[in-house]
Amino acid sequence: MHITKTTRKHGKKRHYLVIGHATFRLNRILFSVVMLITSFFLLWPGYTFFSSATPFIAGLPLSFAWVILWVIIGFAAMLALYISDNKDSETD
Amino acid sequence: MESSTIILVIVGLYLVISLLTGILPSLRISNSVDGFVAGDRSMNVLILYFVLGASIFSSFAFLGGPGWAYSRGMAALYIIAYGVIGIVPLYFFGPRAWRLGKRYGYITQAELIAGRFDSKFISILLAVLSVAVFIPYLTLQMRGAAFVLHVISDGMIPEWAGAAITYAVVLVYVYFSGVMGVGWSNAFQGMFMMILAWVLGLYLPNALYGGIGNMFSEIMAAGHEPMLTAPGLAADGSRWSWWEYSSAVLVSAVGFSVWPHFFMRSFAAKTPRSLRLSIVLYPTFLLFLVPILLIGFSAIILFPGVEQADSILPYLLMQLDLPAVVIGLFCAGTLAASMSSGDAILHSAASVGVRDGISKLMRTPPSDQNERLMIRILVLFIGIIAYYFAVVADISIVALLLGSYGGVAQIFPIICVMFYWKRATKWGAIAGLLGGIIVNTIFLMWPELKPLPVHEGIYGLVINILLLTSISLLTKPDPNECIKKFMDSGSESARK
Numbered sequence: 082m083h084i085t086k087t088t089r090k091h092g093k094k095r096h097y098l099v100i101g102h103a104t105f106r107l108n109r110i111l112f113s114v115v116m117l118i119t120s121f122f123l124l125w126p127g128y129t130f131f132s133s134a135t136p137f138i139a140g141l142p143l144s145f146a147w148v149i150l151w152v153i154i155g156f157a158a159m160l161a162l163y164i165s166d167n168k169d170s171e172t173d
Numbered sequence: 174m175e176s177s178t179i180i181l182v183i184v185g186l187y188l189v190i191s192l193l194t195g196i197l198p199s200l201r202i203s204n205s206v207d208g209f210v211a212g213d214r215s216m217n218v219l220i221l222y223f224v225l226g227a228s229i230f231s232s233f234a235f236l237g238g239p240g241w242a243y244s245r246g247m248a249a250l251y252i253i254a255y256g257v258i259g260i261v262p263l264y265f266f267g268p269r270a271w272r273l274g275k276r277y278g279y280i281t282q283a284e285l286i287a288g289r290f291d292s293k294f295i296s297i298l299l300a301v302l303s304v305a306v307f308i309p310y311l312t313l314q315m316r317g318a319a320f321v322l323h324v325i326s327d328g329m330i331p332e333w334a335g336a337a338i339t340y341a342v343v344l345v346y347v348y349f350s351g352v353m354g355v356g357w358s359n360a361f362q363g364m365f366m367m368i369l370a371w372v373l374g375l376y377l378p379n380a381l382y383g384g385i386g387n388m389f390s391e392i393m394a395a396g397h398e399p400m401l402t403a404p405g406l407a408a409d410g411s412r413w414s415w416w417e418y419s420s421a422v423l424v425s426a427v428g429f430s431v432w433p434h435f436f437m438r439s440f441a442a443k444t445p446r447s448l449r450l451s452i453v454l455y456p457t458f459l460l461f462l463v464p465i466l467l468i469g470f471s472a473i474i475l476f477p478g479v480e481q482a483d484s485i486l487p488y489l490l491m492q493l494d495l496p497a498v499v500i501g502l503f504c505a506g507t508l509a510a511s512m513s514s515g516d517a518i519l520h521s522a523a524s525v526g527v528r529d530g531i532s533k534l535m536r537t538p539p540s541d542q543n544e545r546l547m548i549r550i551l552v553l554f555i556g557i558i559a560y561y562f563a564v565v566a567d568i569s570i571v572a573l574l575l576g577s578y579g580g581v582a583q584i585f586p587i588i589c590v591m592f593y594w595k596r597a598t599k600w601g602a603i604a605g606l607l608g609g610i611i612v613n614t615i616f617l618m619w620p621e622l623k624p625l626p627v628h629e630g631i632y633g634l635v636i637n638i639l640l641l642t643s644i645s646l647l648t649k650p651d652p653n654e655c656i657k658k659f660m661d662s663g664s665e666s667a668r669k
Contacts, residue, residue: 116261123254125415134401140386144403148250155257156456163453
């Protein structure tokens with residue numbers, strides 16, 4: 082069963098995903114999903130669909146631009162995780 | 174002024190600034206092991222950012238990166254691909270390690286692991302593994318620096334002198350300032366090489382081909398499409414298989430966050446938050462490999478058939494008749510890449526060697542002052558050994574280094590279970606680590622035994638995880654207090 086609940090701890094909001102008896106912080110789940118997708122598209126088999134030299138994107142071969150795109154997505158995901166971690170945790 | 178003089182003046186200036194930025198922090202840190210190894214846990218985001226970035230971007234990035242792009246095309250992208258995946262675990266491990274370090278005084282990775290599994294043996298095993306991996310790594314950095322100075326100076330600076338001058342500077346600031354010397358000099362060196370890489374990487378394709386797009390079109394037109402199609406070419410010029418590419422990325426990504434000199438910087442952070450922010454910003458450093466690779470691509474058409482691919486960058490610069498200032502800056506940039514990794518490795522090898530190896534073997538533990546002195550002596554000693562291998566001994570160490578990636582990756586499962594699996598035991602950890610390293614080494618030495626053409630580190634990891642879980646479940650659980658402090662390290666309240 083998937084339920085999202087919000088609790089208040091030290092006056093800050095936290096979102097959780099509850100599956101059976103296990104509870105996970107929602108931002109961590111979303112981040113893990115994005116990183117799994119990133120790994121899928123940077124390795125076999127995800128990368129094979131975007132491995133050709135053409136078309137060129139901003140002057141770079143598709144295979145090259147593809148990797149840069151995922152570095153940027155990975156960076157954005159980490160930044161989002163960092164911001165949400167700071168918002169909802171005590172002090173860390 | 175003659176061009177060789179200009180080059181030497183720039184390199185000299187660079188070395189003086191490195192020395193100064195490296196020595197000055199010694200005035201601020203305490204005279205303790207904690208100050209020398211973990212900088213009194215006072216590193217801010219800026220310094221940590223450059224330490225994490227520059228420790229990894231070694232002379233391999235400056236020489237090997239363009240060399241790969243030049244000879245193997247898109248295969249070089251694997252360096253970028255593993256970085257973005259590999260940094261992620263440190264975001265979760267780092268703050269936990271920091272809190273435990275703050276509370277229990279840990280300053281090295283092996284100490285942390287030995288703290289969880291209550292085992293002197295693991296500590297010594299990791300110390301031996303670290304030093305065994307670090308010496309060839311340091312040797313390569315020295316050779317890189319010596320090689321570039323030798324080529325660019327047109328043979329004026331012999332290799333023995335190049336390595337001696339640059340690493341004398343490193344030895345001095347590591348000896349006096351410890352990790353803070355590494356930190357401040359890396360901030361300077363990191364900024365310097367980043368700027369240089371972008372300027373040169375954008376300038377060369379424009380100057381030579383009239384733009385990056387044109388450059389790649391010409392490479393295509395010359396029949397090099399297989400090079401531009403991922404995952405590029407293998408070392409022998411045939412197509413690199415997806416198996417090999419994916420497993421190389423995977424093993425490097427797994428090992429990345431647990432490299433001892435990288436991981437132990439977690440202890441030096443001021444707060445878990447500053448540590449996290451510098452980890453989050455890491456991919457911006459990674460992108461600096463893009464212009465570096467472009468430099469390698471720019472040589473494919475103009476200078477085909479250069480045998481030693483790793484020398485393509487200095488070769489290119491010598492052929493192009495560039496102003497002496499540019500060559501001098503480039504030369505200093507390569508030294509920065511070499512030194513910013515070399516200093517971190519030298520510092521960590523000595524710290525780990527004493528703290529987790531020699532001290533553990535002594536009947537009575539040394540005093541803080543003596544331990545600090547021992548680390549400093551080992552800094553000098555390891556520096557001299559690496560210099561011997563770099564300049565005097567004529568052996569190939571590249572293979573040794575490549576093999577070490579698979580070996581270091583074997584630390585990852587143990588770090589994972591240390592924080593997240595209560596049932597992991599000391600014997601499980603020892604069996605996993607030893608089994609993983611042995612299997613990795615066997616397939617490294619006899620690659621023909623591999624059932625599938627994947628990186629030997631993968632086989633090591635499979636055996637490692639199997640042994641770690643099965644032996645852990647078969648043996649008695651570890652003492653509860655050890656487990657509890659590690660399991661609870663995820664939140665701030667654990668500090669109370």
